[in-house]
Amino acid sequence: MRVVLLAFRVVCMAGLWPVTQPNTGHFPIKRRHKEHYLGDNAKQKNTGRVDLKTRKHDSTKSMLIKSEQLLRIDDHDFAMRPGFGGAALPVGIDVQVESIDSISEVNMDFTMTLYLRHYWQDIRLAFPSSSNKSRTFDARLVKKIWVPDVFFVHSKRSFIHDTTMENIMLRVYPDGHILYSVRITVTALCSMDFSRFPLDTQNCSLELESYAYNENDLILYWKNGNDSLKTEEMALSQFFIEEFQSSFGLSFYSSTGWYNRLYISFLLRRHIFFFLLQTYFPTMLMVMLSWVSFWIDRRAVPARVSLGITTVLTMSTIITGVSASMPQVSYVKAVDIYLWASFLFVFLSVIEYAAVNYFTTVEEMKKLKRAKIPASFNTAQAMAFDGCFHDNDIDLASFPEVTSGSNTERNTLGRNSTVTSPTEATRLGHKHHLKRRLSFIMSHSYVIDSYSRVIFPLTYLLFNIIYWSLYS
Numbered sequence: 001m002r003v004v005l006l007a008f009r010v011v012c013m014a015g016l017w018p019v020t021q022p023n024t025g026h027f028p029i030k031r032r033h034k035e036h037y038l039g040d041n042a043k044q045k046n047t048g049r050v051d052l053k054t055r056k057h058d059s060t061k062s063m064l065i066k067s068e069q070l071l072r073i074d075d076h077d078f079a080m081r082p083g084f085g086g087a088a089l090p091v092g093i094d095v096q097v098e099s100i101d102s103i104s105e106v107n108m109d110f111t112m113t114l115y116l117r118h119y120w121q122d123i124r125l126a127f128p129s130s131s132n133k134s135r136t137f138d139a140r141l142v143k144k145i146w147v148p149d150v151f152f153v154h155s156k157r158s159f160i161h162d163t164t165m166e167n168i169m170l171r172v173y174p175d176g177h178i179l180y181s182v183r184i185t186v187t188a189l190c191s192m193d194f195s196r197f198p199l200d201t202q203n204c205s206l207e208l209e210s211y212a213y214n215e216n217d218l219i220l221y222w223k224n225g226n227d228s229l230k231t232e233e234m235a236l237s238q239f240f241i242e243e244f245q246s247s248f249g250l251s252f253y254s255s256t257g258w259y260n261r262l263y264i265s266f267l268l269r270r271h272i273f274f275f276l277l278q279t280y281f282p283t284m285l286m287v288m289l290s291w292v293s294f295w296i297d298r299r300a301v302p303a304r305v306s307l308g309i310t311t312v313l314t315m316s317t318i319i320t321g322v323s324a325s326m327p328q329v330s331y332v333k334a335v336d337i338y339l340w341a342s343f344l345f346v347f348l349s350v351i352e353y354a355a356v357n358y359f360t361t362v363e364e365m366k367k368l369k370r371a372k373i374p375a376s377f378n379t380a381q382a383m384a385f386d387g388c389f390h391d392n393d394i395d396l397a398s399f400p401e402v403t404s405g406s407n408t409e410r411n412t413l414g415r416n417s418t419v420t421s422p423t424e425a426t427r428l429g430h431k432h433h434l435k436r437r438l439s440f441i442m443s444h445s446y447v448i449d450s451y452s453r454v455i456f457p458l459t460y461l462l463f464n465i466i467y468w469s470l471y472s
Contacts, residue, residue, distance in 0.1 A: 047164055068309040070127045071135075071172065078146040082122040088216055091148045092119035092223030093208065093262055095246075101185070103204075103239060105194070106327050109156055110204055111187045118148050118180040119223050126176035131439050139168040148218065153207035153251075153261065158186035191402070194326065197333045198275040199471040201242070206264040209251065213259075213466060220260040224247055229264060239268040278334060279322055283342045286318070287460060290349040294453045298356050298446060308350035315343045334471045341467075345460055352452050359445035 082089055094117050101111040125145065127135075152158055160182055161167040167183035190204035210218050222228035229246040247263040290311040293304045319339050326333070 071125050072127075073141075073144055076124040078124070078144065081146055081213065082120070082124065088219045089120060089213075090219045090221060091150075091210075092221055092228075093117070093150070094119075094223040094228040094230070095264060096232075097234075097244070097264075098183075098232060100234055100236060100241070100266075103190070103202075103236065105192065105197075106325070108190055108192050108327060110190050113183070113185045116150070116182050116184055116208075117223075118150065119178070120148065120180075121175070121177045122146065123176045125172050125178065126444065127172075127174055129174040132174055134171050134173045137170045137172070139166040140168075142168055142170050142180070145170075148220075150208050150212045150214065150220070152186050152188055152213045153209050154189040156187045156189065158184060160184055173432075194329055194333050195331055197326070198270050198272060198279075198334055199334055200270055202239075202268045202270075204266060204268065208262040209241055209259050209263075214257040214332060215250070215255070215260055218260070220248070220262055222248065222262065236268075238271050238274065240271065242267040242269055251268060275335070279318065280338065283315070283318055283339060286314050287342050287345045288457075290346045291453070291456055292447045293349060294351055294456070297362055298353075300451060301357065304353045308346075308353060311346045312343075312350060315339070315346050319343065336468075342460075345456065349452075349456065352448065356445050356448050359448070363445060364406055382432075428444055 096115040096117075098113045098115065101113060103110045122145070126163075161184070169179075169181045171179040171181075186206065188204075188206050190202065192200075192202050194200060208220065210220060226246060230242055231244050234241055243266065245263060245265045245267075249261050249263065251259050251261045253259065290308065294302050295306050296307070298304075322335060322339065
């Protein structure tokens with residue numbers, strides 16, 4: 001019986017017997033039609049055709065592999081520059097300035113955004129092309145090949161824009177010529193001269209140089225000569241941009257040798273209208289306001305003193321505000337000359353009233369000594385009111401100007417005339433004339449105010465003419 005069952009199983013497995021499932025109870029027998037096997041094989045073959053067709057149409061990854069294979073990235077050592085061991089590699093540069101973002105007088109620097117483009121030839125990246133078309137790549141391929149190590153001399157901060165991807169472009173031509181472009185914002189030092197501030201012009205420059213390769217390995221040059229520097233329309237808040245200029249030169253380092261250096265120079269002229277409104281006009285008004293005290297009565301001590309102190313404090317505030325917005329330089333600026341000269345005029349107007357008040361007091365004290373003071377006159381009350389005596393409160397007789405003094409001078413001159421030479425007599429005559437003038441001014445203090453009303457405005461006008469003719 002066992003031999004019959006074994007032969008039955010062999011026949012069923014070979015597919016020669018119709019598929020049945022005898023229920024013997026000993027072990028199950030799997031049944032599968034021949035057509036079922038054939039169907040699975042056909043399905044697998046059809047699936048293979050679909051996958052092959054999908055791979056043939058989806059060539060994104062395979063094209064990237066082919067591009068790197070076409071450029072033979074893995075066949076060369078890109079740690080070395082092109083033509084290593086031979087002549088220096090020429091690298092052309094051109095720049096397009098997008099904007100000048102800020103200029104800081106306090107930090108003495110400027111911030112600029114620009115497109116920096118490099119041109120050179122690397123035979124290792126040459127590839128065959130029937131259409132002679134270039135291939136363009138992004139920053140991912142830049143990290144695998146050699147690129148010039150150009151940096152900005154005297155830069156404080158710089159970065160490559162990375163929104164939404166790094167702003168880097170690499171274009172390779174079939175003959176191995178390469179265009180490498182990058183968008184950079186750089187903050188660089190600008191040595192400014194403020195001796196004519198705010199009527200000044202500043203010349204700033206951005207300098208480019210290779211960090212590792214000296215002139216024996218790499219030569220930097222402007223790709224298109226004077227047309228290598230392009231600028232867009234730019235408007236700054238405090239400056240006019242008068243001109244942009246490109247130039248080149250050499251820089252020497254004692255340890256490593258000579259390096260090629262490229263310069264981007266631009267000339268800036270400052271807007272003066274802002275400083276006219278914020279500094280010069282208020283200063284002029286304060287000086288003219290101090291002249292008002294010359295028309296106020298010399299006995300009105302509170303009015304004239306308060307006016308003088310107010311103008312002095314206002315001038316101090318203006319000077320402090322201008323100094324706070326400027327770097328602490330060791331030389332005198334043009335605005336400092338104007339502000340301190342104006343401050344001197346305001347200060348002299350206060351000193352002028354101090355002299356007027358003093359001479360007035362001395363004059364009235366002399367009159368009080370020579371006259372009989374009424375019993376009803378209260379000196380303490382008069383002095384407490386405005387700080388000086390009052391002529392109308394005292395019954396004073398009219399006095400000759402300077403009788404005794406003039407007689408004494410005449411007697412002295414008469415005595416000395418016999419023993420002095422004509423030259424000495426002339427000098428003594430001028431000296432006595434000056435004394436008489438001073439004595440007249442001291443005895444008539446109101447004349448000081450009259451002279452000041454003319455001398456102060458004319459002197460300040462002359463100062464302004466000289467100042468603006470020198471600095472504008």
